[in-house]
Amino acid sequence: xxxxxxxxxxxxxxxxxxxxxxxxxxxxxxxxxxxxxxxxxxxxxxxxxxxxxxxxxxxxxxxxxxxxxxxxxxxxxxxxxxxxxxxxxxxxxxxxxxxxxxxxxxxxxxxxxxxxxxxxxxxxxxxxxxxxxxxxxxxxxxxxxxxxxxxxxxxxxxxxxxxxxxxxxxxxxxxxxxxxxxxxxxxxxxxxxxxxxxxxxxxxxxxxxxxxxxxxxxxxxxxxxxxxxxxxxxxxxxxxxxxxxxxxxxxxxxxxxxxxxxxxxxxxxxxxxxxxxxxxxxxxxxxxxxxxxxxxxxxxxxxxxxxxxxxxxxxxxxxxxxxxxxxxxxxxxxxxxxxxxxxxxxxxxxxxxxxxxxxxxxxxxxxxxxxxxxxxxxxxxxxxxxxxxxxxxxxxxxxxxxxxxxxxxxxxxxxxxxxxxxxxxxxxxxxxxxxxxxxxxxxxxxxxxxxxxxxxxxxxxxxxxxxxxxxxxxxxxxxxxxxxxxxxxxxxxxxxxxxxxxxxxxxxxxxxxxxxxxxxxxxxxxxxxxxxxxxxxxxxxxxxxxxxxxxxxxxxxxxxxxxxxxxxxxxxxxxxxxxxxxxxxxxxxxxxxxxxxxxxxxxxxxxxxxxxxxxxxxxxxxxxxxxxxxxxxxx
Ligand code: BF8
Ligand code: SF4
Numbered sequence: 001x002x003x004x005x006x007x008x009x010x011x012x013x014x015x016x017x018x019x020x021x022x023x024x025x026x027x028x029x030x031x032x033x034x035x036x037x038x039x040x041x042x043x044x045x046x047x048x049x050x051x052x053x054x055x056x057x058x059x060x061x062x063x064x065x066x067x068x069x070x071x072x073x074x075x076x077x078x079x080x081x082x083x084x085x086x087x088x089x090x091x092x093x094x095x096x097x098x099x100x101x102x103x104x105x106x107x108x109x110x111x112x113x114x115x116x117x118x119x120x121x122x123x124x125x126x127x128x129x130x131x132x133x134x135x136x137x138x139x140x141x142x143x144x145x146x147x148x149x150x151x152x153x154x155x156x157x158x159x160x161x162x163x164x165x166x167x168x169x170x171x172x173x174x175x176x177x178x179x180x181x182x183x184x185x186x187x188x189x190x191x192x193x194x195x196x197x198x199x200x201x202x203x204x205x206x207x208x209x210x211x212x213x214x215x216x217x218x219x220x221x222x223x224x225x226x227x228x229x230x231x232x233x234x235x236x237x238x239x240x241x242x243x244x245x246x247x248x249x250x251x252x253x254x255x256x257x258x259x260x261x262x263x264x265x266x267x268x269x270x271x272x273x274x275x276x277x278x279x280x281x282x283x284x285x286x287x288x289x290x291x292x293x294x295x296x297x298x299x300x301x302x303x304x305x306x307x308x309x310x311x312x313x314x315x316x317x318x319x320x321x322x323x324x325x326x327x328x329x330x331x332x333x334x335x336x337x338x339x340x341x342x343x344x345x346x347x348x349x350x351x352x353x354x355x356x357x358x359x360x361x362x363x364x365x366x367x368x369x370x371x372x373x374x375x376x377x378x379x380x381x382x383x384x385x386x387x388x389x390x391x392x393x394x395x396x397x398x399x400x401x402x403x404x405x406x407x408x409x410x411x412x413x414x415x416x417x418x419x420x421x422x423x424x425x426x427x428x429x430x431x432x433x434x435x436x437x438x439x440x441x442x443x444x445x446x447x448x449x450x451x452x453x454x455x456x457x458x459x460x461x462x463x464x465x466x467x468x469x470x471x472x473x474x475x476x477x478x479x480x481x482x483x484x485x486x487x488x489x490x491x492x493x494x495x496x497x498x499x500x501x502x503x504x505x506x507x508x509x510x511x512x513x514x515x516x517x518x519x520x521x522x523x524x525x526x527x528x529x530x531x532x533x534x535x536x537x538x539x540x541x542x543x544x545x546x547x548x549x550x551x552x553x554x555x556x557x558x559x560x561x562x563x564x565x566x567x568x569x570x571x572x573x574x575x576x577x578x579x580x581x582x583x584x585x586x587x588x589x590x591x592x593x594x595x596x597x598x599x600x601x602x603x604x605x606x607x608x609x610x611x612x613x614x615x616x617x618x619x620x621x622x623x624x625x626x627x628x629x630x631x632x633x634x635x
Contacts (some may be wrong), residue, residue, distance in 0.1 A: 255323075
């Protein structure tokens with residue numbers, strides 16, 4: 001059992017209030033689940049047919065095969081493939097909605113902008129589309145055509161979004177391994193088929209299929225979603241705001257957006273500004289929008305909306321008694337929210353046909369009725385404000401200044417002020433000299449099995465102390481924002497000398513009188529594509545394989561299948577990918593060795609599992625130093 005529930009001071013302050021208010025939280029339910037099933041934890045339980053469940057005895061005394069004869073190796077890898085395919089499915093579905101939105105926006109049938117014409121053009125050019133004589137609507141439709149043709153590809157052609165954007169050397173590696181994905185929907189379907197009863201029993205073949213799902217996720221999920229969203233709503237530029245539950249305001253209507261797809265939350269931000277007068281008429285000083293999980297990251301990156309909190313504290317946002325409405329779209333939404341909200345005046349509003357929660361209100365959101373739905377949601381929040389019980393309000397006085405909005409374009413924009421002709425040069429030069437020892441992308445979730453935010457924060461402090469530039473997304477970014485690692489003071493306090501020098505120069509170039517933060521917030525989980533783009537750009541600049549770069553990835557507190565699929569994609573890019581929570585694979589020694597060692601021989605990257613943050617930092621630093629040594633760079 002872990003020692004503490006969280007390192008977040010707002011969470012520590014609110015947990016006693018939750019129990020006083022009679023609210024059951026995720027921590028209570030975790031305790032009630034103890035001890036968790038050992039077979040499931042090791043990945044050796046199979047329920048893929050109705051003869052099961054079958055389980056393998058990890059100690060070797062009981063059965064070593066399922067009823068059909070499936071071994072521990074087969075069961076573990078089949079389960080892993082299904083989980084990674086589940087993650088990829090979530091991201092591809094997310095991306096698909098964004099493609100549909102761009103199509104309708106271009107046709108003028110919905111009230112959405114096409115905000116970033118420059119990105120539209122760049123993407124079109126990258127996809128081989130002739131951009132001359134086309135207005136932005138025509139170009140958008142051309143791009144949509146490519147995205148749809150990937151999804152309708154009935155041939156063996158690899159995914160075009162991947163071919164246009166992945167590092168060149170990598171494409172060769174993936175081709176040789178036979179894992180270049182074709183139609184993403186077909187690949188996800190095939191993974192489900194491959195793992196049904198009486199199908200693939202070969203663990204190596206199943207691990208390669210898992211790697212293929214990582215590529216589906218990386219290019220037809222993450223990259224496609226980010227590209228569509230940037231075109232629609234604009235590519236992020238640096239913004240300054242605050243993070244943690246202290247951003248809620250006692251005398252404002254507090255409306256929290258939670259989930260992942262910005263199609264709704266962008267409209268909420270817009271209408272909450274428009275309807276301020278109605279909030280004032282209801283006795284509030286205005287409307288405060290704040291974000292949880294990746295919807296929070298999306299509206300932070302593009303609109304400077306403050307972050308309320310990350311995954312594990314979503315219930316505690318309601319326990320403040322100050323959230324008037326929480327509107328959710330898809331993914332990472334605890335079904336318990338409605339139960340928690342029933343102890344307060346908070347209205348939980350679901351919006352999507354595939355996410356309904358008993359006890360929550362449902363306001364259907366479609367692209368066509370977006371403005372109407374958003375107005376109704378904002379008005380529900382205003383109405384709920386008048387029901388707020390002041391006695392029950394306790395907003396923790398914890399928040400931290402943050403700078404976010406670091407898209408690749410924004411980073412290049414800052415670098416251009418140092419070298420307008422060759423913007424990547426100052427970054428790469430500093431990597432070569434060792435002022436920046438390497439780059440680590442920290443991504444992913446909170447996981448109840450570990451102290452909330454602890455691994456993210458301790459790992460990253462150690463990395464930046466050793467001059468590693470950290471880029472972050474998802475709930476990892478939230479954790480680091482709350483801990484003061486996303487502001488200039490964080491650089492003074494935590495960064496090593498070399499890194500501090502670089503960040504100070506970049507801060508000056510950016511027109512700040514202070515350094516850039518030691519951790520650059522690059523966005524939501526789909527925006528891991530931005531980290532991929534940065535790695536791809538550096539690899540291309542150095543004319544080398546991304547696997548050779550002193551770059552690594554980490555999902556310190558992963559919980560979601562999406563985090564597993566993102567991690568798998570990072571491995572396919574050739575990166576050592578740290579996991580701070582043990583995934584359910586230990587039931588097979590052979591598979592564990594394959595994932596953590598053998599894979600690197602064939603694909604360049606591997607998983608690295610270490611639950612101790614300081615040891616994990618040491619391991620990642622060793623990996624970075626080894627790569628530097630191979631490149632002949634000072635360590
Ligand atoms: O997609 S980091 S807990 S919120 S899964 Fe979920 Fe994990 Fe948070 Fe964003 Ni990503
Ligand atoms: Fe058991 Fe095989 Fe059925 Fe899985 S597929 S439940 S191992 S019989």
